[in-house]
Amino acid sequence: MLDALMDSAYIKSLPFLWDGLKVTVGITAVGLFFGIIIGAIAGLGKLSKSRIIRAIWTVYVEVVRGTPILAQALFLYFGISEDLIGLNLDSFTAGVIAIAVNAGAYIAEIVRGAVYSIDKGQHEAGRSLGLSQKQTMRYIIWPQAFKRMIPPLGNQFVISLKDTSVFSVIAVHDLVYKAKQYYNITFEVFETLVMVCLLYLCITIPTALYLRRLERKLDV
Amino acid sequence: MISVKNLHKYFGDLEVLKGIDAEIKEQEVVCVIGPSGSGKSTFLRCLNLLEEVTSGQVTIDGEDLTDPSTDINKLRTKVGMVFQHFNLFPHKSVLENITLAPIKVKGLSQQEAKDAALSLLDKVGLADKADVYPDSLSGGQKQRVAIARALAMNPKVMLFDEPTSALDPELVGDVLQVMKDLAKEGMTMVVVTHEMGFAKEVGDRVIFMDEGIIQEEGDPEQVFDNPQNPRTQSFLSKIL
Numbered sequence A: 001m002l003d004a005l006m007d008s009a010y011i012k013s014l015p016f017l018w019d020g021l022k023v024t025v026g027i028t029a030v031g032l033f034f035g036i037i038i039g040a041i042a043g044l045g046k047l048s049k050s051r052i053i054r055a056i057w058t059v060y061v062e063v064v065r066g067t068p069i070l071a072q073a074l075f076l077y078f079g080i081s082e083d084l085i086g087l088n089l090d091s092f093t094a095g096v097i098a099i100a101v102n103a104g105a106y107i108a109e110i111v112r113g114a115v116y117s118i119d120k121g122q123h124e125a126g127r128s129l130g131l132s133q134k135q136t137m138r139y140i141i142w143p144q145a146f147k148r149m150i151p152p153l154g155n156q157f158v159i160s161l162k163d164t165s166v167f168s169v170i171a172v173h174d175l176v177y178k179a180k181q182y183y184n185i186t187f188e189v190f191e192t193l194v195m196v197c198l199l200y201l202c203i204t205i206p207t208a209l210y211l212r213r214l215e216r217k218l219d220v
Numbered sequence B: 001m002i003s004v005k006n007l008h009k010y011f012g013d014l015e016v017l018k019g020i021d022a023e024i025k026e027q028e029v030v031c032v033i034g035p036s037g038s039g040k041s042t043f044l045r046c047l048n049l050l051e052e053v054t055s056g057q058v059t060i061d062g063e064d065l066t067d068p069s070t071d072i073n074k075l076r077t078k079v080g081m082v083f084q085h086f087n088l089f090p091h092k093s094v095l096e097n098i099t100l101a102p103i104k105v106k107g108l109s110q111q112e113a114k115d116a117a118l119s120l121l122d123k124v125g126l127a128d129k130a131d132v133y134p135d136s137l138s139g140g141q142k143q144r145v146a147i148a149r150a151l152a153m154n155p156k157v158m159l160f161d162e163p164t165s166a167l168d169p170e171l172v173g174d175v176l177q178v179m180k181d182l183a184k185e186g187m188t189m190v191v192v193t194h195e196m197g198f199a200k201e202v203g204d205r206v207i208f209m210d211e212g213i214i215q216e217e218g219d220p221e222q223v224f225d226n227p228q229n230p231r232t233q234s235f236l237s238k239i240l
């Protein structure tokens, strides 16, 4: 029985798919790392008092959110050529940048929304005690806003993870790319794709469950 | 202590304060009353520049607030403010709420700030609540913590904006008691409130505001029991 299972087309595809999964998770993690940095800057930029800074980041957010990530990835990989910026992006780098830029725009909204959602009275209480604008942000607004950012950030992780699947068109050797490679040889299309979905779910479901628990604990 | 000269405040095109003149002496307790929207909160918030002053002059303890060279953060430490909705920091314990500003602004050590905070908590009757979070306190307790938090900066003036109007009636007394004690110790206070008992007992003066102007001011007994201005009469007849 166990032998039969280990021998099945499902299990046999795993070692091959495993390499793809590592790339998928790798791109998501590195991309989101930079995405969070971009998002924090853009989110605070959108809260800036300066109209110009606000406008710049609003354009960025709207352009990215208004175009599909597939087009963004194609643009980065094929659209940006040697004579344009002096180098060609390899597919992994293009994928990381696509996730960073794409998630950055959504995270900007998460950051902005979280900071904005903190009651104005908190800011006033801080300032009335003599805390500077910076100190008020650092000790009062940020800690509260950050707590509210955790659940949507987790959600963005799940979205970005799934977004990486379109990068197979720019030859990123992610899970989907590897799956196609595999079933083109073995013709076990159904079994392979079942395993692909299961592998995605192995990450997304625990993440979602953990987030729900965290949300309850943070009480946000 | 506080001197206000020809204070005007606009929100866009809306003129909310239309020339306020007021002198508040050291140790004086002044109560501000008036209908909703008359500019009471705005007036109070101009006294620590939570609202920008459009024109006119506000001087506190000899320093001109409207002078751009005034260090506003430093000046604010002299002016404690208590809000209608407490505005405690929910992510910090009661003790941390009180010690944050003394540590970060005044540079007190943890221990100094803590000792001071504990004695303030004792004063407002909440010595046993130092380590709990604001969430678990009643409204009256929250407001007393907020008062202790403001007092921790050793302000020379305390501003109160309707400190009891968000409280259940049975919780109002404790907060008023703390404020009365404070007044008896000689704190200079400006209190927006409709608590007539409080105004009569500890108030040295009542200011009646309407439509952005001080319409009448005087001794609490006189203003409440024998108002001269018809607007004051009609306002008092509505709230009594």
Ligand SMILES: Nc1ncnc2c1ncn2[C@@H]1O[C@H](COP(=O)(O)OP(=O)(O)OP(=O)(O)O)[C@@H](O)[C@H]1O
Pocket: B011, B014, B016, B034, B035, B036, B037, B038, B039, B040, B041, B042, B043
């Ligand atoms: N930030 C603001 N922007 C625009 N208008 C404002 C702002 N704050 C207050 N106002 C307006 O200024 C006027 C006076 O408001 P204020 O809060 O000072 O009144 P109040 O006397 O404290 O009233 P209440 O008893 O309801 O607290 C109101 O018409 C209000 O709508």
Ligand SMILES: [Mg+2]
Pocket: B040, B041, B042, B161, B162
């Ligand atoms: Mg008000």
